Amino acid sequence: QPSVLPDAVTHLLAQAPDSPLSAPDSPLGAPVSPLVEPALVTYRGATAYTGMSPIELAYDAQLWRYVDDPDAPALIHATFAPCTLLLRQGGTEALYQGEIDLGEWHWFVLHYGPGAPDILLYTVLLDPYAAAFALEVPPTGAAAARAACMADAEAVLATFVTTDPAVHPTGANPATEAPFAVTDATGWPVFATPFFTLQHPPGWASAVQPKNLSSGYWEFTGILPTSLAAHFQVRPSVWVVREANPEGLPLADWVERQSPGERASVVIESRALTLGTQPALMVEHYFDGVGDTLLVTWTACGDAIVQISTGGALRDDLQNELEQIYMQMVDSFRCAQSE
Numbered sequence: 001q002p003s004v005l006p007d008a009v010t011h012l013l014a015q016a017p018d019s020p021l022s023a024p025d026s027p028l029g030a031p032v033s034p035l036v037e038p039a040l041v042t043y044r045g046a047t048a049y050t051g052m053s054p055i056e057l058a059y060d061a062q063l064w065r066y067v068d069d070p071d072a073p074a075l076i077h078a079t080f081a082p083c084t085l086l087l088r089q090g091g092t093e094a095l096y097q098g099e100i101d102l103g104e105w106h107w108f109v110l111h112y113g114p115g116a117p118d119i120l121l122y123t124v125l126l127d128p129y130a131a132a133f134a135l136e137v138p139p140t141g142a143a144a145a146r147a148a149c150m151a152d153a154e155a156v157l158a159t160f161v162t163t164d165p166a167v168h169p170t171g172a173n174p175a176t177e178a179p180f181a182v183t184d185a186t187g188w189p190v191f192a193t194p195f196f197t198l199q200h201p202p203g204w205a206s207a208v209q210p211k212n213l214s215s216g217y218w219e220f221t222g223i224l225p226t227s228l229a230a231h232f233q234v235r236p237s238v239w240v241v242r243e244a245n246p247e248g249l250p251l252a253d254w255v256e257r258q259s260p261g262e263r264a265s266v267v268i269e270s271r272a273l274t275l276g277t278q279p280a281l282m283v284e285h286y287f288d289g290v291g292d293t294l295l296v297t298w299t300a301c302g303d304a305i306v307q308i309s310t311g312g313a314l315r316d317d318l319q320n321e322l323e324q325i326y327m328q329m330v331d332s333f334r335c336a337q338s339e
Helices: 009-015 143-157 225-229 249-255 316-330
Strands: 040-045 055-062 064-067 074-077 085-087 095-101 105-111 119-126 130-136 190-192 195-200 205-208 218-222 236-246 266-275 277-288 292-301 304-312
Touching: 009 143, 040 249, 055 064, 055 143, 074 143, 085 143, 095 143, 130 190, 195 236, 195 316, 225 316, 249 277, 249 292, 266 292, 266 316, 292 316, 304 316
Parallel strands: none
Antiparallel strands: 040 055, 064 074, 074 085, 085 130, 095 105, 105 119, 119 130, 190 195, 205 218, 218 236, 236 304, 266 277, 277 292, 292 304
């Protein structure tokens, strides 16, 4: 089952150690030389990846108090509580919330589900590693303080630089190329393979990872239109996975053998569809602990089974928009080997 996070983020967080590194030989972690203004100082420290170059952030010493902890260096806001920016975050499981451009870098923002709504994880990809910062913000009910804490923390993150000469700023991630209606696929581009065709929203990127002649993996990714006006842009994925069916299992038997993953889930809905001339089955799972909804549709295609899926722990309006896009893509699916 594909992750709800972008693949690169999932891979990097999985490899990062759970605890921060010991300080390298150079004196990292302490505030050093002043920058443009007397109150602005530079933090220089390690990421959670062994042997990688230091990173730097600049912060206003009148707004933030620096905590010189070798295992968990942090900035604590002088006005808002809680408002703490942890300057080195190790490996952890988290859910994708959205993306934002800060300074010269494109950041992925993650969260820990409904059990920890006041902690955000900001991650910047440095290829083949990452730098991650955990931000604890005031509770949702304190909207003004929460927004001000985030704004001040993001001003610090906007100063992020890496001393690694091989890594360059990721810049802005382009938005959708054209507006589109989530309930109407008329005019959506058609993606064609020797096995199937389907439509996807304008501006959405496609990535192909064929495994062999009998199986393959395709990912379609783009911004949800509603999130363009939000603080974090949300860029979900719809995955198409083609798997060989050497036993020639009927569709119902194949689906019965599948599992939504290791986490416990509740089946919200299960219904039969027809895609072109092919029968299909769609199942909606809900993972209560993280607030994640997973939509999966299976259909037989030639001598294989195709699975179309998406998931995410999104707020209600964005989840509804994603599900409408997903259904338009599913409805447009046509098996090229059976039409």
